[in-house]
Amino acid sequence: MNRAEMIGRVHERSEPWDIVVVGGGATGVGIAVDAASRGYDVLLLEQHDFGKGTSSRSTKLVHGGVRYLEQGNISLVMEALKERGTLRQNAPHLVSNLAFVVPNYDWWEAPFYGLGLKVYNVLAGRYGFGDSQILSHDDTLSRLPTIKTDGLRGGVVYFDGQFDDSRLLINLTQTAAEQGATLLSYARVVGFTRAPDGFVDGVVGVDEKTGREIRAGAKVVINATGPFADGVRRMSDPGAAPLIAPSQGVHLVFDRSFLPGASAIMVPHTRDGRVMFAIPWHGHTLVGTTDTPIAEPTLEPTALDEEVAFILETAGRYLHRAPTRADVLSVSAGIRPLVRAEGAASTAVLSRDHTIHIDPSAVLTVAGGKWTTYRHMAEDAVNQAAMLAHLPERTCRTATLNIHGFHPHAEKFGALSVYGSDALAINDLMRAHPPLAQPLHAALAYRRAEVIWAVRVEMAQTVEDVLARRTRALFLNAAAAIDMAPEVAHLMAVELGHDAAWERREVAAFAAVAQHYRLA
Numbered sequence: 001m002n003r004a005e006m007i008g009r010v011h012e013r014s015e016p017w018d019i020v021v022v023g024g025g026a027t028g029v030g031i032a033v034d035a036a037s038r039g040y041d042v043l044l045l046e047q048h049d050f051g052k053g054t055s056s057r058s059t060k061l062v063h064g065g066v067r068y069l070e071q072g073n074i075s076l077v078m079e080a081l082k083e084r085g086t087l088r089q090n091a092p093h094l095v096s097n098l099a100f101v102v103p104n105y106d107w108w109e110a111p112f113y114g115l116g117l118k119v120y121n122v123l124a125g126r127y128g129f130g131d132s133q134i135l136s137h138d139d140t141l142s143r144l145p146t147i148k149t150d151g152l153r154g155g156v157v158y159f160d161g162q163f164d165d166s167r168l169l170i171n172l173t174q175t176a177a178e179q180g181a182t183l184l185s186y187a188r189v190v191g192f193t194r195a196p197d198g199f200v201d202g203v204v205g206v207d208e209k210t211g212r213e214i215r216a217g218a219k220v221v222i223n224a225t226g227p228f229a230d231g232v233r234r235m236s237d238p239g240a241a242p243l244i245a246p247s248q249g250v251h252l253v254f255d256r257s258f259l260p261g262a263s264a265i266m267v268p269h270t271r272d273g274r275v276m277f278a279i280p281w282h283g284h285t286l287v288g289t290t291d292t293p294i295a296e297p298t299l300e301p302t303a304l305d306e307e308v309a310f311i312l313e314t315a316g317r318y319l320h321r322a323p324t325r326a327d328v329l330s331v332s333a334g335i336r337p338l339v340r341a342e343g344a345a346s347t348a349v350l351s352r353d354h355t356i357h358i359d360p361s362a363v364l365t366v367a368g369g370k371w372t373t374y375r376h377m378a379e380d381a382v383n384q385a386a387m388l389a390h391l392p393e394r395t396c397r398t399a400t401l402n403i404h405g406f407h408p409h410a411e412k413f414g415a416l417s418v419y420g421s422d423a424l425a426i427n428d429l430m431r432a433h434p435p436l437a438q439p440l441h442a443a444l445a446y447r448r449a450e451v452i453w454a455v456r457v458e459m460a461q462t463v464e465d466v467l468a469r470r471t472r473a474l475f476l477n478a479a480a481a482i483d484m485a486p487e488v489a490h491l492m493a494v495e496l497g498h499d500a501a502w503e504r505r506e507v508a509a510f511a512a513v514a515q516h517y518r519l520a
């Protein structure tokens, strides 16, 4: 995962790659892992950092989606439940089993949700995470000590998967690299090249760090740019009809005291008929989400005041102490790359299934889906791409491929458990250089060694890369992350050989981005 070495490979190569992937989110990186592990030559280009888009902004659930069961999309639920089991098997250091409690305030809720959640579990079959159960009033309270008790009858508990989205993404980039893929961050695709027959036969990009042009020939190009997919399609087919209906979702993070137990809350019907979760995550409480159609995707979307108010109001209906804007430690917004459907009343009803679309220029676009199903999406996309490019047929290997960091008992590494087997090397680093064991901030469990690790091993290029996606500081506590930025910049500058001016620029750039994560 050395960027200079990777970019060298790109500039040196004269023959076309088997597959060039545009976009370094869950979909694109999943494709790079799949294609490289089949033995294809793969190049992936991401315009910013890996995971800068939607894939670092999810609800952090590896789930079948109870909501899709209610919508009757049984095949999606079954596929996602299977993928949930596969992901826990291949990345146990990042996927854990979490109890979700649906609190009941009406007499009909326990039998209704109890039955629905039994079906959910039956659909999971051998990939199940645990039996759902009806809870008494007292059992509900012991799992959710901060739940509102007025009218509380009891609850239903069920089990689903939880993960750290950008940590999984970084581990997937490492897996892809280990399988032989070349992956570049800060490499924006700006156009395509065409063969004499008119079909796209490569990409033109810009190295955002140097301004130098990147040219890469390809037997097939896969557009995996999520919410940005239509913009990229229009680079080759200006008249392409839109495929994506972008929809924004917001999360708020509070301190742990709002949800001190080990269980999450699942609200099956908010005022606008959606589901909402309150989840314990990295010692904090994550609450969301919303579903707001938007016109154009941006890389740093901003939560709307009404979205924040809606989440606060819904949380206040269920939590004994209603959170206020002053309690929000971090607010983030992400954009779902939903596939359009004619006549849909809202983006909330749009299917979370994925779609593969081949434009007349032969660019293959894969969009939609969910983080949970990224592996299956990648398998489908590579199968289609291999056919389109007449690549030799090779079987997908990812169902049983361990993801970088694989460790069956990573919880024993405490705050470093998200690194899985890499925690051993980070511990060695701290033992060899004790100052690196110092915490970066009293409010968060991150240490200096993690900055060094992110730069040396995980291709972090900027302070934001470290504070937003290698650690999750920005998503947990934006003010603390801003405080941490100067020290992180200094550690990075020493490691990368940058000067004091670089540190100042990085701190200023991070502060500007971090404003999106604070409520004014």
Ligand SMILES: Cc1cc2nc3c(=O)[nH]c(=O)nc-3n(C[C@H](O)[C@H](O)[C@H](O)COP(=O)(O)OP(=O)(O)OC[C@H]3O[C@@H](n4cnc5c(N)ncnc54)[C@H](O)[C@@H]3O)c2cc1C
Binding pocket: 022, 023, 024, 025, 026, 027, 028, 045, 046, 047, 048, 049, 050, 051, 052, 053, 054, 055, 056, 057, 058, 059, 060, 061, 062, 063, 187, 188, 189, 190, 224, 225, 226, 227, 228, 232, 247, 248, 249, 250, 289, 290, 333, 334, 335, 336, 337, 367, 368, 369, 370, 371, 372, 373
């Ligand atoms: C609020 C919210 C909550 C969610 N919660 C869950 C959940 O709990 N569980 C779940 O399974 N799913 C969840 N999802 C869905 C899941 O996060 C997405 O389906 C998934 O992350 C999409 O990944 P992607 O790779 O397709 O898109 P992205 O992650 O957005 O990746 C696309 C990438 O393409 C890059 N790009 C764009 N243009 C170019 C260019 N010209 N050149 C190079 N690169 C380019 C972008 O920078 C971006 O990094 C949630 C989504 C949202 C919005």
